[in-house]
Amino acid sequence: MSSYIVALVCVGLLILLVAWLPMVLKELPLSLPIACVLFGFGLWQIPALEFPDPLEYPEATERLTEFIVIVALMGAGLKLDRPLRWRTWAITWRLLGVTMPLSIVGIALIGWGVLGLSVPEAVLLGAVLAPTDPVLASDVQVGPPQSGEEDEVRFSLTSEAGLNDGLAFPFVNLAIVMAVAGSMPGEWTLEWLGVDVVWKLAAGVGMGWLVGKALGVLTFRLPDRAGLARTGDGFVSLGVTLVAYGLTELVHGYGFLAVFIAALMLRHEERTHDYHEKLHDFIEQTERLLMMALLVLFGGALARGLLEPLTWPAALAGLAILLAVRPITGFVGLIGTPMPRHEQAVIGFFGIRGLGSFYYLAYALNEVQFDRPDFLWALVGFIVLVSIVVHGTTVTPVMRWVDSSRHDGHRLALKESPRRT
Numbered sequence: 387m388s389s390y391i392v393a394l395v396c397v398g399l400l401i402l403l404v405a406w407l408p409m410v411l412k413e414l415p416l417s418l419p420i421a422c423v424l425f426g427f428g429l430w431q432i433p434a435l436e437f438p439d440p441l442e443y444p445e446a447t448e449r450l451t452e453f454i455v456i457v458a459l460m461g462a463g464l465k466l467d468r469p470l471r472w473r474t475w476a477i478t479w480r481l482l483g484v485t486m487p488l489s490i491v492g493i494a495l496i497g498w499g500v501l502g503l504s505v506p507e508a509v510l511l512g513a514v515l516a517p518t519d520p521v522l523a524s525d526v527q528v529g530p531p532q533s534g535e536e537d538e539v540r541f542s543l544t545s546e547a548g549l550n551d552g553l554a555f556p557f558v559n560l561a562i563v564m565a566v567a568g569s570m571p572g573e574w575t576l577e578w579l580g581v582d583v584v585w586k587l588a589a590g591v592g593m594g595w596l597v598g599k600a601l602g603v604l605t606f607r608l609p610d611r612a613g614l615a616r617t618g619d620g621f622v623s624l625g626v627t628l629v630a631y632g633l634t635e636l637v638h639g640y641g642f643l644a645v646f647i648a649a650l651m652l653r654h655e656e657r658t659h660d661y662h663e664k665l666h667d668f669i670e671q672t673e674r675l676l677m678m679a680l681l682v683l684f685g686g687a688l689a690r691g692l693l694e695p696l697t698w699p700a701a702l703a704g705l706a707i708l709l710a711v712r713p714i715t716g717f718v719g720l721i722g723t724p725m726p727r728h729e730q731a732v733i734g735f736f737g738i739r740g741l742g743s744f745y746y747l748a749y750a751l752n753e754v755q756f757d758r759p760d761f762l763w764a765l766v767g768f769i770v771l772v773s774i775v776v777h778g779t780t781v782t783p784v785m786r787w788v789d790s791s792r793h794d795g796h797r798l799a800l801k802e803s804p805r806r807t
Contacts, residue, residue, distance in 0.1 A: 396429065400678050417778030419522055419740075422678045423771070426685020441687050441763070444752055450683075451745035454676040455551060456645045458520040460627040461673050462548040463649020464666040465528045467536050467657065470650055477538060477723060478545040481733070485712075485719035486550050489516040489737075490557055492711040500703050501765075505569040507756055510561035514747050514766060515707060517554045519740030520547040521677050522774065526736045526781055530670075531653070531662040539729050539788055543736060551742050552590055552643025556583045558746050565754045581638075589639025591647055597630040598651025606656035620668025626652060627669070680741055681774075687767070696764040704769045708776075712737030732788055736781070739766075739773040 403421070468474055490512035497508035527544040528536045559582040567574045605622070627645055634644035653662060696704075716734025723730070747766050751759050 396682075400682065401675065403678060417774070417781065418674075419677070419681050419774045420778045422681035423685040423688070423774060426682035427689045428685075429682065430686035430689035441690060441692060444748055448745065448748035448752055450676075450680055451741050451748060454521055454673065454680055455642060455742050455745055456627055456631050457624070457669060457673045457676060459548055459551065459642060459645045460623055460649050461666060461669045462520050462527065462544050463646045464531060464623065464653060464662060464669065465544060466541070466548075466650065466653065467528075467531060468541060469654065469657070475545060477542040477720065477725065477733075478549065480719045480723070481542060481546045481716070482550055482553060483719075485715045485734075486516050486553065488715040488718060489711055490554075492715060493707050496703050496707060496711070501700055504757055506561045506565035507758065507762065509557060509564060510747075510750050510756065511762065511765070513554050513557035513561060514743045514750070514762075515739055515769060516557075517550040517742055517746075518543065518547045518736075519738050519742045519773075520551060521673065521742065522738050522740035522777075526738070526777075526785060530666050537789075538725060539732055539785075542733055548646040548649075549643070552640045552646065553587070554746065555586070555640050555642065558750055562750055562753050565756055586638060586640045587643065589637050590634055590641065590643030593634040593637060593639050594630055594644035594647025595651055597626070597633060597644065598648035599655070601626050601629070601648070602652045602655030605652070605661070606659060620664040620666075623665035623669040624672060626665075677741070680744075684744075684767070684770075688771070692767045693764050693771075695758075695760045696768055700761070700765050701768060704765055705772065708737075708739065708769050708772055726791075728791065729788060732784060735784075736777060738777050739770050741770075743770060 403425075472479070490509075492512075493515050494508040494512035497503040497511040498505060501508075503511065526540060527547070528540045556578075560578060563574050563578055563582075626648060630644045630648035631641035634641040652665075656662075713731070713734040716737060717730060720730045720733065725733075743766050747762060750756070751762070756762065
């Protein structure tokens with residue numbers, strides 16, 4: 387049997403599933419990512435097809451996951467109708483400034499104290515698993531541009547997912563430096579602070595602002611005859627993504643951060659233009675296709691023994707990381723906010739882990755040799771798998787409950803308000 391022909395059939399089926407499965411699964415307690423993983427797991431069980439083991443291609447894993455993350459970050463930025471302001475993004479700043487650092491510390495302590503990982507491996511585990519995934523979190527994010535689906539819960543999770551991927555990078559680099567230079571502070575500490583924290587974050591924000599502003603002006607501010615928005619081509623969003631990411635990486639900044647900032651600036655130049663919908667629709671379709679392809683490969687990796695190094699204590703630790711660390715740190719980060727407790731709980735619970743974690747782990751393991759790479763892959767793969775299943779089966783009923791609670795509360799407030807005479 388020709389592997390090439392079989393691959394063509396599989397790609398065709400994948401494209402059809404991208405279009406059809408979301409409608410089929412809409413009313414079922416099953417998500418598109420779950421279906422993709424099951425499809426890949428079953429496909430790799432067929433001996434006659436002789437598919438390769440995805441685990442044997444670490445460079446390809448890094449590049450493919452890198453690409454889908456930047457595509458997802460552009461999509462997340464284009465969705466947001468709310469302008470970037472300190473006060474209106476208050477929940478986001480709490481999630482980034484309190485919840486995320488506490489998550490890194492909590493996960494690292496579990497890795498070091500419970501699982502017996504070295505300090506660099508524990509720091510890497512915390513950095514890899516702390517960010518909320520922008521790819522698999524699409525079901526809890528805001529709707530398309532100008533759709534009105536931007537309540538505080540969805541907005542907070544979308545904006546957090548857009549920014550925390552870039553903000554996790556300094557800690558990934560910290561683990562890499564510690565694996566090479568040792569865990570004790572030394573000459574490398576100031577270099578890490580100056581380059582990996584200050585310069586790369588500043589370059590990511592600055593380049594994202596510059597690229598987004600420049601392309602926003604070219605798209606929306608030129609006279610009608612020359613304005614790029616007249617093309618109506620949605621694939622321009624992919625061009626913006628690649629330009630923002632590539633230029634930022636060339637100046638050694640964090641490209642993930644730049645892509646999201648560029649998307650925000652593109653929206654800022656002409657917030658209500660209909661062209662944003664076309665840009666978003668194209669990038670979202672691209673993201674869904676890439677997501678399905680990579681989750682099929684993830685299913686194949688599971689079939690080829692990804693989880694074999696996992697132990698029962700590690701599995702229990704993984705459940706604690708997913709179901710305890712994120713909800714607890716999320717609650718701590720939101721203390722004192724006027725948000726209802728049940729909405730705070732939803733934000734804490736839906737700290738979805740996914741393809742972004744795979745990228746960071748692949749990146750770090752390709753940069754330097756860690757002691758237990760197979761174990762790290764097994765643990766991270768297990769946590770992502772549990773996240774796909776648990777969050778994928780609960781997202782629809784939970785978000786409906788949140789919407790219903792908000793609607794009922796609004797109706798009650800109107801009913802109890804004094805009538806005008």
